[in-house]
Amino acid sequence: MEARESVSRVVLDVRQAGFQRRSRSILTDVSLQVASGEILGVVGPNGGGKSTLLLLCAGLLRPTSGTIQVAGHSAKETSTARAGAVGLITADHGVYPLLTGWENLRFFGRLFGLDDALVKARVADFVEALGLGAAMNQRTRTYSSGMKQKLSLARARMMDPRLLLMDEPTANLDPVSADTLLQAVRSEASRGVAVVWVTHDLLQAQRLCDQVGFVNGRFFPFSEPTNLLAQFRQQLGST
Amino acid sequence: MTRVRVVILREWLELARQPVMLGAITALFVLLATVVLGALFLLDWAFGQPSAGDELLTWFDALGISVTSGAQFSGTVWRINQFLMCSQTLGISAVLAGHTVLHDRQCHTLPFMLLAPLRRSELLLGKVVGAMGIPTLLFWGVSLIETLGFSQVSLLQESGCGAGSLAWWLAVVVGVPMWTAAICGLCALASALVRDVRTAQQIVWFLLFFATLFCGTGLTSCVDQGVWAVIWFSVLGGIAFFATVWVGGVLLGRDLVV
Numbered sequence: 001m002e003a004r005e006s007v008s009r010v011v012l013d014v015r016q017a018g019f020q021r022r023s024r025s026i027l028t029d030v031s032l033q034v035a036s037g038e039i040l041g042v043v044g045p046n047g048g049g050k051s052t053l054l055l056l057c058a059g060l061l062r063p064t065s066g067t068i069q070v071a072g073h074s075a076k077e078t079s080t081a082r083a084g085a086v087g088l089i090t091a092d093h094g095v096y097p098l099l100t101g102w103e104n105l106r107f108f109g110r111l112f113g114l115d116d117a118l119v120k121a122r123v124a125d126f127v128e129a130l131g132l133g134a135a136m137n138q139r140t141r142t143y144s145s146g147m148k149q150k151l152s153l154a155r156a157r158m159m160d161p162r163l164l165l166m167d168e169p170t171a172n173l174d175p176v177s178a179d180t181l182l183q184a185v186r187s188e189a190s191r192g193v194a195v196v197w198v199t200h201d202l203l204q205a206q207r208l209c210d211q212v213g214f215v216n217g218r219f220f221p222f223s224e225p226t227n228l229l230a231q232f233r234q235q236l237g238s239t
Numbered sequence: 240m241t242r243v244r245v246v247i248l249r250e251w252l253e254l255a256r257q258p259v260m261l262g263a264i265t266a267l268f269v270l271l272a273t274v275v276l277g278a279l280f281l282l283d284w285a286f287g288q289p290s291a292g293d294e295l296l297t298w299f300d301a302l303g304i305s306v307t308s309g310a311q312f313s314g315t316v317w318r319i320n321q322f323l324m325c326s327q328t329l330g331i332s333a334v335l336a337g338h339t340v341l342h343d344r345q346c347h348t349l350p351f352m353l354l355a356p357l358r359r360s361e362l363l364l365g366k367v368v369g370a371m372g373i374p375t376l377l378f379w380g381v382s383l384i385e386t387l388g389f390s391q392v393s394l395l396q397e398s399g400c401g402a403g404s405l406a407w408w409l410a411v412v413v414g415v416p417m418w419t420a421a422i423c424g425l426c427a428l429a430s431a432l433v434r435d436v437r438t439a440q441q442i443v444w445f446l447l448f449f450a451t452l453f454c455g456t457g458l459t460s461c462v463d464q465g466v467w468a469v470i471w472f473s474v475l476g477g478i479a480f481f482a483t484v485w486v487g488g489v490l491l492g493r494d495l496v497v
Contacts, residue, residue: 055350058350058354059354060350060353060354083354083355083356086354088350088351088354090347090350092347093347094346094347094348094349094350094351095346095348096249096253096346096348097346098252098253098256098257099249099252099253103252107245107249108351108352108355110241110242110245111242111245111246111352111355111356111357112355112356113241113356139256155351
């Protein structure tokens with residue numbers, strides 16, 4: 001960890017972060033780092049705080065203790081300072097059903113100050129590669145879950161983020177769409193994007209991630225991203 | 240302001256793609272204007288006949304309605320029309336505003352919007368203008384058509400009710416939108432703070448009950464009192480609107496996504 005920090009490749013730096021809601025502690029003393037080009041898998045039981053950890057890293061929740069920095073910006077800074085540094089993908093897609101694919105991208109692009117031409121320039125090839133090109137002028141209510149998820153990935157890529165936060169992005173996808181998404185994420189990581197991948201699929205985590213950690217109120221890094229089921233059981237028994 | 244405009248335009252685009260909803264809103268305004276104009280023209284015609292006007296007054300008297308002249312009754316019809324037009328604009332906009340942020344929550348787009356460099360007050364402002372834009376345009380359009388019709392009703396001219404006066408135009412162009420914005424601000428704030436559509440709907444209805452009474456009757460009576468009364472009432476609405484947006488910006492923390 002310290003070696004990564006010394007060469008300034010650390011994109012996400014979480015130090016002793018905690019989060020409480022209505023006097024209930026959801027996360028305590030979480031410390032982790034993700035470097036540029038690295039994929040961190042986050043696994044854990046339901047209600048363990050995985051999604052909360054992602055929202056904290058995205059700056060959408062404020063840690064009640066500790067610090068979280070993304071690309072050098074504190075999570076306590078306003079979203080203006082951090083805008084575009086974080087790309088977020090969730091299992092719920094987050095697209096407007098009455099707008100077309102392009103309209104959705106243009107709307108979010110404009111919110112981030114990107115003009116329409118730049119939006120198109122950044123993702124036109126990408127959406128073609130994902131097989132979405134022909135559907136981009138259709139309203140997204142006609143899209144399948146996989147198509148919406150690909151659009152969500154295109155939106156994240158459009159921001160050209162330093163950190164990609166993904167919350168069970170393959171939850172509703174068929175195997176082919178899931179594999180396309182996995183390849184796209186690998187490609188993003190190879191471009192230097194740091195990725196946090198929250199999943200319940202241990203095999204997927206094993207295939208994709210450089211490091212894996214277990215979250216159940218606290219963060220426990222696994223020694224290596226192999227034999228995840230055994231390590232998962234061990235951690236679940238001890239927490 | 241650019242980002243506020245982006246939010247507004249997206250709201251309008253989504254509303255514009257719901258023809259049944261737009262049809263229902265338009266039909267209400269058109270129906271109201273048609274009934275009122277029809278009634279006023281009928282009264283104008285009836286009181287223009289040698290005996291029909293007297294018979295109508297006798298009939299009103301028998302019904303327990305205290306009317307001394309056709310002009311007085313036409314003025315009352317016109318005031319009811321103003322109250323209804325104002326309260327419909329307020330109500331339709333408030334219902335839309337009460338669903339704005341909840342719509343983003345239901346579409347799961349809220350976290351993605353909040354990642355953008357968009358202040359909470361800007362989000363509220365965009366949602367409010369987005370919600371009230373189309374109903375207000377319809378209100379203006381129907382009011383303009385009504386004014387043309389009112390100018391042809393001689394009983395209204397005799398009544399001195401203020402139809403087409405400067406005070407009335409100020410109420411239509413500034414007063415109603417200001418108070419609509421203030422109530423929509425509260426409704427949009429409610430839609431951001433609650434997590435359930437039914438709860439939001441009940442809050443909207445609670446607000447509307449008082450808002451329609453206060454704003455509807457307030458604006459109608461201000462027109463009778465003249466230009467300065469309308470200006471003061473409109474300024475009060477504007478202050479209420481900006482106060483709502485400011486307080487909303489403070490109240491809406493980051494926990495909006497949870």
